[in-house]
Amino acid sequence: MQTSELISSQSINGNSLVPTPAEPGVINIDAVTDDVGATTGVVNNFGYTDDLKPTLSGFVAPELSGTVIQFFINTIPAGFAEVQADGSWSFTPAKLLEPGHEYIFQTVVQDSATDAVAVSLPYTIYTTDLDADDVVAPQHATDLVLIDDTNAFNIEIQNDKSTHDNTPTYTGKAEAGSTVIISDNGKIIGSATVSEEGNWSFTPESALVDGSHIFTTVVVDSAGNKSDESAALHFTIDTGHSEFYVTDAYTADPVHGSVMNLENGESAFYSVNNVANWLTHINLHVGNPDNGDVTSTLYIDGKMVSSKVVIPDANGNYGVGYSNDWGDSIYLGTHEFVVVFDQGGNSTSFSYQVQPDAIDTVAPDAYYSRLINWDGEGHMNWFETSDNTTNKNVLTFSGKGVEQHTTLFFYDNGIEIGSTTSDRGTWSFTADEPFANGNHSLTVVVVDPAGNSSEASKAVNFTVDAHESVTSDEPSLIVDTLDINVPAALGNASIEDGHIHLGRGSVDKAQVSLDDILNGGKESLMFLDGKIQVAVHGDVGDTLVLNESDMQVTTWEEHDLTINNVDYDLYRVVDSNIELLVEHGVNFEHH
Known part of the structure; x- marks a missing residue:
């Protein structure tokens, strides 16, 4: 009232x-x-x-x-x-x-x-007339971004950083329908109208001079009300010696090792049956060695796949290399590689394409290696082409030796039961449904990315006699205590967190089975290769023995390696997922 x-x-x-x-x-x-x-x-x-x-x-x-x-x-x-x-x-x-x-x-x-x-x-x-009653000042411009748009990647120029773009684009948000007045070093250099969505953009009509610049903005609404001045953005334009440029770049074929020098925008070709040639090294030069670190970002087909900080040498030169493992992303078809170098808005880019040099019409080889069955409880069995018998109806097969990037289709008695893809030539497959009791004949067809199919593999014949279903979701019991064949005074040895410790200041001897390794080991324990690994530590003269039944069915390959200044003998079960890393001085009896 x-x-x-x-x-x-x-x-x-x-x-x-x-x-x-x-x-x-x-x-x-x-x-x-x-x-x-x-x-x-x-x-x-x-x-x-x-x-x-x-x-x-x-x-x-x-x-x-x-x-x-x-x-x-x-x-x-x-x-x-x-x-x-x-x-x-x-x-x-x-x-x-x-x-x-x-x-x-x-x-x-x-x-x-x-x-x-x-x-x-x-x-x-x-x-009053429309908006003549507006006496409220608008808010100052927000979300201010200054962009070096000399290439397609629109690099943001950070506060107090340098750029060689003398017509950078300034963007932000403000009251819809208002006008943003842009000043440089206190002098108005232009304005921008704010869209209905509240966005505005400004690019100087005339190139800015080299040197220090301070951008500020004021928002003016339709009634003439003015906002406070925005926060100042300080930056330096240097179109001379500080501009980045690429000095040289080359690719390398990871299969054949051949090297190809590249020019910016050039195309490189690869064999359709091999992994693509692609950028493995690129050198960059910047005139001033005191400019500091540079961010190098790799894009493949417009998608960022790697970003790293590159440190210059004493002469201002930068070198950067990339891993050549990008898998299917560069296998078939034409792909664009772009590397963008950026230092607070001072940026340049280098691009090239990889292209197939022919259409792939060559069918992959038929699968020839034997199949390995992992029964889900740590047991490994080799399935040969001759008859096999198993009391398990859920079987996980694995193998290797197929063309990279292919798909393997599995057939049981001529009916497809599923598929899996190869990763660096290795694969693993579990059928969607348990195998019924009775006789089975398993074959494999390999299909490459171009759709070429191999001939069917030789059939692996086996019989399933499963009295109880093994499809339970209950986890299998993990046994981490080894079968120790040592004097009673030594007590029990065990796998703890993927490690076996034998050395107790005396000569020790322990027996181990493949089940022990599978159940007590860890994936990629010591280095990243996806294998189930166990590390064995002990004194010189200690011995680890593989039990007799496993010794009769396994073939091992041996390698030397050093991890964290400790020398190991690496033992791999051929055609399997098992690796033992045995500290030098410890004996491993496996034959």
């Missing part, structure tokens, strides 16, 4: 209001609301608005619901509204008001029993 002195109730004489003695039942106007233009909300009594159809509203006691209110604008009848059940009411004039005028709103309520009327306090507003 208004707080100023009540005017008298009035009688109606024609279309004019005539003051009469005050009567009860007055319904005053609580608010006039502006919902157009830059400034919206409640317009105070004697306030300004650019809304030429503002909404009048108020509340009364709910028991007055149904009461009809008549509205007058400058003493002229303007319409009616009814009080709602909750006591609220609202009214919007049917005709537009005119800008630049004073308007007085009043309500009239007539008592149906006595015909007496009660007239409200006046609510006065002043209309």
Whole structure:
């Protein structure tokens, strides 16, 4: 309710209001609301608005619901509204008001029993042109980003950094429809209009001079209100000696080892049956050796695959190499490689393409290696082409020796039962469904990425005689205690976290099985090759013995390696996933 002195109730004489003695039942106007233009909300009594159809509203006691209110604008009848059940009411004039005028709103309520009327306090507003009522300054520009867009990767120029782009693009966000004024070193150099989504972008029409620059912005709305100045962005333009440039680059074929020098934008070719030639090294030069570290980012077909920091030598030269293991991403088809070098916005890029030099029409070789079955409980069996018998109906086969990036399709008695892909020529496969009891004949067809199929492999024939299902989700029991063949005084040895410790200051001898290794070992324990590994530690003269039954069915290959300054003999079971790393001085009896 208004707080100023009540005017008298009035009688109606024609279309004019005539003051009469005050009567009860007055319904005053609580608010006039502006919902157009830059400034919206409640317009105070004697306030300004650019809304030429503002909404009048108020509340009364709910028991007055149904009461009809008549509205007058400058003493002229303007319409009616009814009080709602909750006591609220609202009214919007049917005709537009005119800008630049004073308007007085009043309500009239007539008592149906006595015909007496009660007239409200006046609510006065002043209309303006569109947005002329906007006296609120906009917020300063936000999300400010300065971009070196001399290449397609739009490198951000960080605060206090350098760039060789003398027409960088400045972007940000601000009030929709407003104008952003951009200044450089305190002098206005241009402006940008903010879109309906609140975005703006500015690129200088004239190149900026080399040297130090400070960008600031001010936002001006349509009513002329100005924001505070944005935070300053300091940067340096150097189009001379600090620009990066590539001095040389080359590729290497990881299969054949041949080297090809590359020019920017050049194409390299690869054999369809080998992994692609691709960028393995690129040299960069920058004129000033004090510029510091550079970020080097590799993109393949527009997707970032590697990013690293490169440190210059004393002459300001940078060299960077990349691993050549990108798998299927560069196997078939034409692919684009782009390396972007960036140092706080000072950037350059180098690109080339790899292309096949022929269409792959050569079918891969048929699968020829024997199959290895892992039964899910740590047991490994070789399945030969001759008859095999197993009491397990869930069989996991693995092998190697196939062309890279191929897919292996498995057939049982001539019916496809699933497929798997090769990774560096190795693979593993578990059928989707358990094998039924009875005779089975398993064959493999190898299909390369070009769709060429090999001939079917020789059949592996086996019989399943499974009395109980082995498809339970219950985990198999992991046995980590080894079968020790040593004097009783030594106690038990065990695999702990993938390690066997034999050395106790005396000559020790322990026996181990392949099951022990599978159950107690860890994947990639000592180095990352995906194998199940166990590390054996002990004194000179200690001995680890493979049990007799496993010795009869295994073939091992041996290698030397050093890990964390410890020398090991590496023993791998051929065609399997098992590796033993035996510390030098410890004997391993496996033949």
